[in-house]
Amino acid sequence: MIRFILRRLVLAFAVFLIVVTVSFLLTRLSGDLAVSIAGPNATAEDVATVRARYGFDRPLPVQFAVWFGNLLHGDLGTSYLYREPVADLLAKRLPVTLTLGAVGLVLAVLVGVPLGIAAAVANGSVWDRLIGLVGLVGQAMPSFWLALLMMIWVGVYWQLLPISGLDDWQGYVMPGIVLAASSVPVLMRLTRAGMVEALASDYVRTARAKGLSWASVLLKHALRNAAMPVVTVAAVQFGFMLGGSVVIESIFALHGMGFLAWEAISKGDFAVVQAVVLLLATIFILLTLIADLLNALIDPRLRIA
């Protein structure tokens, strides 16, 4: 088990290094940063000044070394737009996005997994098809549209929840539901597939031959074996929720990281873009690592590797 964890850590760190390099290169290759920072009315002199100030005139490897060195000290550079250290900006925005993502993930798991189990138990029946249909509709519905519908009905007509902003926890509910809605069908289908397979397995037959309760057969013996792909995909979905909350955050006016990233990209705030890409990639790596470790906890056969 310890060897397994060490191997995964080394692997994760290698991926992290690659991501650092790529996120640096991507921003440098997307046009002359000095020109976009200096703005449309800048003279050649202004551009040259900007270029010297941000170090764009130095060779790429040197720039990379400086940036990477700063990164190791926790210095992600300064946003030219906000005139604030990027690290401070992220520290303010990340909790909003993380909370939103967590709400979305918890909701998605709480709805998707039980629906998947129910569909597997009712395999082939009307209920199974009905659940499948709900999943299909959920997946086909664009999230911005669902967001608008919810704002109109839940927010304006019924006035159950605030339509935008983050005055208290209630502000997370609607965007959380919208985020979860696109993940529920994915988790549901995976749970269903895994459970159908597990329920047809020899070990479930053994469990039933032992006279175990239906709950124990279903939730102990079958679910644990069906859970692995669900865990992996739930981790990836969580990553999508964090990275893909741009639309949701702008619709509900939540000042999270997605909003920040969108702003930074459209205005060429390279330090922020770089940092957000790096942060999201790091989160993805961590999530994959966590999913791997969770799967090793679920299935002892994986611990040997």
Add this chain to the structure above:
Amino acid sequence: MSVLAVQDLRVGFRDGTLAVRGISLDLGHGETLGLVGESGCGKSVTSLAVMGLLARGAARTAAGIRLAGEDIARASERRMAQLRGDRIAMIFQEPMTSLNPAYTVGDQLSEVYRRHRGAGRLQARDRAADLLARVGIANPGLRLAQYPHELSGGLRQRVMIAMALMCEPDVLIADEPTTALDVTVQAQILRLLQDLQKETGLAILLITHDLGVVARMADRVSVMYAGEIVESGTAEALFGRPMHPYTRGLLDSIPVPGKLRPGDQLKAIPGTVPRITAAFRGCGFRDRCGLADRGCEDTIMPREEGPQHRYLCRLSSELQGQAS
């Protein structure tokens, strides 16, 4: 006194196939009954039907299924769950896949005892260690903490047997318990079952296609074909004087060392088990039988060849008479 008595058991599937057609079985305390037949003859369906474990879409009827005096033919699922693993237990052909890969051996053994005896964790664990020792597993303490993938096939089948015996059931249904194992391990497992039977008076319903296993283990034998028992009797009578052409075919298709010369063909029964629906009349074996004529398309009445030796064939007695 019989601990398991099955009367006129029938199982049909949704597509109209009749998998089991009016089977009766009787199993006494400390006795082994061999249920023999080739794949698809309905022997596994029979065992699952007795356990109440048929898949959805399979319908079971029976005049009676008595387990230690209690009629379980119409028992609720709740009652069946209480009896399964406690009074009637089952082991399966595939020890590789019959244990849950995600839980330790100890956990899977303990949960039976905890469920049926309301035992605590430690008590169940002690019981599990006892049982592992009894099925001949050295170092039970170590094995309890292991996962199924860390054990060999023979060990896993021993674990399955230990699991089945956790609550000292009256009846053990063993569905091809040695088919997936090496020959040497097979012999060990069979001996183990015999020893345990002597110790506890366990009644064993041994389901197999392997007549060698039956000859070794069974007191009485029922030969099953196309959902019916075509011949039944004591092992002695049935092997000594097989009456049904199918039984003879089965016996002829066993390779006996020394009997065949190199290059000789081993006898085989041509064809496969037919699919039987409600419209079917007569002998299920007639399409594969060398003796069959038009008369075999009528309903066949059971005949007797000595006490307790019954068979379903209208022709073979004459033939047997000519031969002897």
